[in-house]
Amino acid sequence: MAAAAVAGCGDKRTSDKARTEPIGAPPGPGTSAPAPTGELPPTPAATDDDDDDGDDAEDVATGTVAVWQAVIDRDRYLARRGQGAVLAGRLGGEAIAPGARGVIRWLVDEGEGNGALAVRVALPGAVPAEGARLAVRGAWALDNQRRWYWQAESSAPLTGPAPPAPTDPPVPPGHQITAGPAPAGARPVSRGKDGGVITFGVVRSSTGDGWLIGDDSFSPIIATLRLPGERPSYGGHDLRHDDERWQLKRGVQYWVRVDRYRRKSPDARASLRALTAPVKVP
Numbered sequence: 001m002a003a004a005a006v007a008g009c010g011d012k013r014t015s016d017k018a019r020t021e022p023i024g025a026p027p028g029p030g031t032s033a034p035a036p037t038g039e040l041p042p043t044p045a046a047t048d049d050d051d052d053d054g055d056d057a058e059d060v061a062t063g064t065v066a067v068w069q070a071v072i073d074r075d076r077y078l079a080r081r082g083q084g085a086v087l088a089g090r091l092g093g094e095a096i097a098p099g100a101r102g103v104i105r106w107l108v109d110e111g112e113g114n115g116a117l118a119v120r121v122a123l124p125g126a127v128p129a130e131g132a133r134l135a136v137r138g139a140w141a142l143d144n145q146r147r148w149y150w151q152a153e154s155s156a157p158l159t160g161p162a163p164p165a166p167t168d169p170p171v172p173p174g175h176q177i178t179a180g181p182a183p184a185g186a187r188p189v190s191r192g193k194d195g196g197v198i199t200f201g202v203v204r205s206s207t208g209d210g211w212l213i214g215d216d217s218f219s220p221i222i223a224t225l226r227l228p229g230e231r232p233s234y235g236g237h238d239l240r241h242d243d244e245r246w247q248l249k250r251g252v253q254y255w256v257r258v259d260r261y262r263r264k265s266p267d268a269r270a271s272l273r274a275l276t277a278p279v280k281v282p
Contacts, residue, residue, distance in 0.1 A: 020076045023084040023139050023153060064088035064135055067109035068117040068229050070150070071244060075237040077139050079151055084139030087121075087150060088158055091132045092173045095120040099144035102152060103127045106173040107136060113228035114166040116277035118173030120149040133158040147241060168257055171277045175246055179280040182255040188215040189222045189272075194260045198272075199281060202248045206230070210271070217250040223270035227256070228277060246278065253281040 067089035070077055077085050092106030092115075102122035109117040110133075120143075121136055128134065138152040171178050186197040201217035210224035227246045233239070248254065256274040263270055 020083045020085060023079060023082050066111050067107050067119055068112065070140075071117075071119060071148075071229070071240060072231060072233050074140055074148065074239040075233070075235060079139035079141045082139075084137065084153070086135050086137045087119075088135050089118075089133070090162075091128055091130055091134055092118055093130055095149075095173075097122060097143040097147065097149040100141070100149050100151065104149070105130075107134070107150065108173055109229075110163045112275070113171075114168055114276045115170035115173060116175060117229045120147070121152055122149055123152050123155060128155075128157070133162060147243075148239070166276065168276045171279070175243060175277075177247070177254075177278060177280050179282050182279075182281055186255055189213055189225075189270075190215050190219075192258065192261065192272075195258070197255055197257050199253055199255045200225070201253055202250050205248070205250075206246075208232075211248060216253065221269065223261075223272050225256070225258075225272045225274060227274045248278060254278045255281055 063086070065073075065077075065085045065087055067087050070085060070087055077083060087107060088110075089107040090110050092108045095104045095106045097104045097120045100120075100122035102124045104120055104122055105127065106118040107121040108115055121138070123136070134155050135158050136150065136152045136155045138150050138154075140148050141151040143149050168183070182199055183197050186199055187193065189198040189200040192198040200213040200215065200222075201219070202211055203214045203217055203219070203221050204212035206227075210226045210230070212221045212223075213225050214220055214222045229244075230246070256278050257276045258272045258274055261270045261272065
């Protein structure tokens, strides 16, 4: 199937669905395919069924997958199995993947995490400028350090409007914990409000169901917090590395912006979802 085109990333809830396709199908219009090497099978010749009129730049990827969803569902997109997908994201700065074929850059998820959720991608040929929005067709492979990276087979620009810019400043790609003061109006989690910024301490580390947090690490537990990108993997096969997980410490204050305070009853512990990467309060 041709990696055909998309008008923008669209809503994350629709792009999160797994869309596995064979690697090595003909690239869509406007894409550039590298010579086949290593784990990616050869690209077969186009057939009469391929609809390629040469100027359909708005048809670059039918059914893309958000960048971080490809991490969550990594087991579905392994190059060694000959299956992959088309990722939709924003090109970041230089990254490192020793032994990967191509120019290594970050590809940033535009739907969550205000820049923190990103994957290393090896791009063939000429590389667009940082900030370009791309549809990148490929699959997961391991570099010489046994870390995952996305081996691109072809890429093309995403068209259509970009998602709205996040309210809070972007952070570096990768699960780095940056430091900075909480914005004006931030409240302790015990007094937080829907859509607001909370400060908190980790009372108990995440076991897969969220972090148990309080006003500080030694206070009563106030809420369960899920950070950006934290959700179950496809089929329970979690292939994430440690540097693809948040590493929070007890005894440290952090801040995040949250969505809504959800409770099963007025007296129940709140369930929160962070809209931004955690930031350490100096």
